[in-house]
Amino acid sequence: MNHQAAVVTPGTLGPQDQPSKEAIASSAWVLLESQITPFTDVMAIPGAIYRALDAGGKKFIARNFMTHLGKNVLYCRDGTGYDRYFLGNARSFLRGGGTIVSVQGTEPFWMIRSTTTILQAAAANLGVTVPPKEKKVPRPPNAYILYRTERQNVVRDAHPGITNNEISQVLGAAWNAESREVRQQYKEMSEKIKQALYEQHPDYQYRPRKASQKKRRARRTASTNEVIEHDSDELAKPSFAD
DNA sequence: GCGAATGAAAC
DNA sequence: GTTTCATTCGC
Numbered sequence: 488m489n490h491q492a493a494v495v496t497p498g499t500l501g502p503q504d505q506p507s508k509e510a511i512a513s514s515a516w517v518l519l520e521s522q523i524t525p526f527t528d529v530m531a532i533p534g535a536i537y538r539a540l541d542a543g544g545k546k547f548i549a550r551n552f553m554t555h556l557g558k559n560v561l562y563c564r565d566g567t568g569y570d571r572y573f574l575g576n577a578r579s580f581l582r583g584g585g586t587i588v589s590v591q592g593t594e595p596f597w598m599i600r601s602t603t604t605i606l607q608a609a610a611a612n613l614g615v616t617v618p619p620k621e622k623k624v625p626r627p628p629n630a631y632i633l634y635r636t637e638r639q640n641v642v643r644d645a646h647p648g649i650t651n652n653e654i655s656q657v658l659g660a661a662w663n664a665e666s667r668e669v670r671q672q673y674k675e676m677s678e679k680i681k682q683a684l685y686e687q688h689p690d691y692q693y694r695p696r697k698a699s700q701k702k703r704r705a706r707r708t709a710s711t712n713e714v715i716e717h718d719s720d721e722l723a724k725p726s727f728a729d
Numbered sequence: 730g731c732g733a734a735t736g737a738a739a740c
Numbered sequence: 741g742t743t744t745c746a747t748t749c750g751c
Contacts, residue, residue: 627737652734663735681737
């Protein structure tokens with residue numbers, strides 16, 4: 488391989504530079520496997536990781552988890568508002584008032600049983616594969632964001648009533664205490680998710696807005712920790728961020 | 730919208 | 741070097 492490809496952009500990215508689909512699947516499994524316990528019958532998969540997997544990768548993950556469970560498994564999008572997917576036996580999804588909404592041609596959709604919400608879910612589910620408008624492509628998650636997303640429920644379960652800010656503090660410390668190897672695994676997963684995003688959205692580009700097009704927001708300089716208000720004319724500036 | 734963590738990417 | 745935003749969701 489060549490060792491001088493330091494700059495990689497969506498435009499210059501050749502097929503040989505893409506992580507193989509197998510590599511994405513195996514990296515994803517390494518991360519997901521760590522959440523499995525003898526009591527795990529449903530696995531939660533962050534949306535970004537799920538979307539980075541191709542059909543073969545999803546099969547690979549499903550087969551591995553099926554081996555652990557000893558039961559057939561299926562994927563289900565979480566219909567409760569989180570960007571994540573579940574993998575598990577169908578019976579597990581039906582416990583505790585849950586139900587699976589399956590609209591032909593779309594992925595199954597899990598949610599708490601309720602007539603109105605099921606109808607909304609059916610509509611929302613159609614939107615997943617047949618987006619009426621082009622949605623904004625979200626920024627790919629970095630290694631720490633993946634780490635936090637994966638573990639937030641563990642921390643929340645262990646500390647009822649904990650706030651998200653406190654979860655960030657706990658997992659920020661945990662992240663810094665992790666070994667190089669563990670952090671590297673999340674780093675590699677974030678890189679693969681990013682490359683998969685470039686494949687799926689060749690025109691994607693990170694476009695941070697200047698001084699918040701929506702609402703003014705006090706900033707804080709790192710050096711002086713001084714709160715700096717926005718200039719009044721900044722809001723008037725038009726933005727072409729999208 | 731902000732906050733709380735980290736880090737990538739854009740200025 | 742500085743800012744935004746990717747994750748979460750109560751406030």
